[in-house]
Amino acid sequence: MAPSSDPQAFREALASSKRVVILAGAGLSAASGIPTFRGTNGLWKTKDSKLFATPEEFNQDPSRIWQFYHCIRDRCLHAKPNAAHHALASLTLPSIRARLLPSLTDPTKPPLLITQNFDGLSPLALSPHLTPASQKLASSRLVETHGSILKTVCLQCKHTKHTRETPLCPAFAGLTEAEVEAGGRTIPVEELPRCGGTEWDGSNRYGRCGGLLRPAVVWFGEVPEGMGEIAMELNWTDLLIVVGTSSLVHPAASFAKTVKTRGGKVAVFNLQRSEGDENADFLFLGPCEETLPSVLG
Ligand SMILES: CC(C)NC(=O)[C@H](Cc1c[nH]c2ccccc12)NC(=O)[C@H](CCCC/N=C(/NCCC(=O)O)S[C@H]1O[C@H](COP(=O)(O)OP(=O)(O)OC[C@H]2O[C@@H](n3cnc4c(N)ncnc43)[C@H](O)[C@@H]2O)[C@@H](O)[C@H]1O)NC(=O)OCc1ccccc1
């Protein structure tokens, strides 16, 4: 049966769903000025992901990889959530949830939002109007499964830090994408982002050990974040909403099939046709910053 593109039918499916999960990809942030990976002018259109997004390449040449991620990180730091982020974040508001999702098994819990985006925009979109308790609950229902570019991990003491500070080391000051495209700077590994930063006092303390930091993103071959929670939730999911992803990267790309095989429904929001959307129950083609607010509005 061809997927339906009828917003009313989709809202009825929402209203009768007991457990809803959302899976988002780079298309969700396209309208915020963050390039996608495989879409038009996508990052991996001009670059080989295996030369930038693997732990092996980082160990080989941390300076080259850090300069690449420094530029993406700066873009993400200057970006703002768009209408699609806000439409999804509105489901964390009890009043909206009661109206759109009256049949949820646990009406106190927002749908689980699994984002493959490491840009930090979905967390940023969480409404400031939420009470601290609801803020905490909403953040606990958000999984950045491919990590966050706003976090670093120390390779020595494993300390993880979330920071919007930039640059993360003096050697990146004024570094531009054009300079990186042209080959970047020669930066000794000692001058790359370090645990404890420039205040490091030579001690070997947790979070201040002077160890080399890496971006806390999940590279190819690495286990994505939150897999246990995700697998648990998908067991009971009767509606999966898939937004702005090419559905080519696993394990995320297999979530729709998992939900379908368990008798659940799948709704796809994408600018264009994408992998596996013929199996969807609902298909809304177009910019998600327009389609999502109109369907969830
Ligand atoms: C490429 C692919 C073939 N390779 C993989 O999937 C690999 C290997 C693999 C594992 N299992 C397999 C099975 C089969 C084949 C291969 C594999 N997977 C892994 O290595 C994963 C790790 C994957 C994570 C890699 N890290 C990323 N990012 C961070 C780093 C970095 O990129 O810098 S993935 C990267 O791609 C992800 C998917 O891309 P999309 O978000 O979909 O973006 P894309 O550009 O492709 O598409 C954008 C879409 O949006 C649409 N769009 C654009 N604008 C809009 C708009 N305005 N509105 C709506 N839609 C829009 C476009 O039409 C398009 O469809 C991104 O999120 C991004 O995070 N790890 C793992 O499997 O570990 C073991 C394991 C697993 C489970 C349990 C135990 C052990």
Ligand SMILES: [Zn+2]
């Ligand atoms: Zn450390």
